[in-house]
Amino acid sequence: MRAIVVRQFAGPIETAEMPTPEPAPNAVQVRMEAAGVNPFDLRIADGFLEGAVPHDFPLILGVDGAGTVSATGAEVTHFDIGDRVVGRFLAPPVGHGSFAEYAVLPENAAIVRIPAPVPTVAAAALPTAGMTAQDLVDAAKIQPGHKVLIVGATGGVGSFLVQLANIAGGHVIATARAADADRMARLGAAETVDHGLAPVADAVRRSHPDGIDVLFDLVSTPEALADLSGLVRTGGAVYSTIGAADEQALRQRDLTGGNIESRGGAAELARLLHRVADGDVVIPVQATVPLSQASSVIGAGGARGKTVLVI
């Protein structure tokens, strides 16, 4: 089968012919139709999980993916051949990812059936970014009227987060360059701040001198996050998805939150998919790209929503 691999950490990303994986007794084999791209894919290729989890090389990249169950192990009870499914293909050892024509996953992993109204390509864009956004909103306990600043709002996580924070009743202030301000407004942002024009903290301090209640930061360095945290009122919450929060400093200022690692499983994925099927949440697919062009989009900056590889 065709797959997108690296042969060593930080090696070139290439298309390779790999053996088709067979499902273990407790696993399903999925004929992949689409795979969502995340910044995490390049971090895995660069060795982010080296030493923490075993890796197999050539290492097939990709975490998020969707397709059709093409074979089931003898002990599988929850899935049948032909089921349309979406999942996070990150069962150890690392290296058997979703950027391939076939992938396998234990049936008790983060894999669920796709509800009928949700297209397979859209579903493939959901797992990592959508569940991270859902985790953030759940953790922050947003109350109606809370002012919620989202820094890094225009990418994958942010495009879900704007929607979910708005649905939770937040007054969403989203960072966006001018060309993307309308899209942010349609997703539910009450205001946008152009991070390309001036420091976000200065602009928000001017427009909200009384401060904000929640800061979700998806991109800032520790120094920039510390500055932005100064906008948050006592008792408010600050979250970073990239480990930039100084949790001790937050507590000293009577702020909750900190660094968050998304741990969403099958139940959370199913819940989010049903919100999509009900029309409450839109999956923000920016671009669909053939699998053969994966190397041009893995790790590319300037995301506007999600990019999906079509297999």
Ligand SMILES: NC(=O)c1ccc[n+]([C@@H]2O[C@H](COP(=O)([O-])OP(=O)(O)OC[C@H]3O[C@@H](n4cnc5c(N)ncnc54)[C@H](OP(=O)(O)O)[C@@H]3O)[C@@H](O)[C@H]2O)c1
């Ligand atoms: N902890 C976890 O469990 C977890 C889960 C998912 C993701 N993450 C991490 O969270 C981060 C965001 O993920 P993602 O999937 O949303 O990434 P993404 O799709 O690449 O989006 C990042 C967005 O941030 C914007 N941006 C970059 N620098 C900015 C700045 N200084 N101010 C405002 N916006 C800025 C980018 O647009 P421009 O370049 O045009 O500014 C882009 O739209 C990544 O580092 C990812 O690894 C962590």
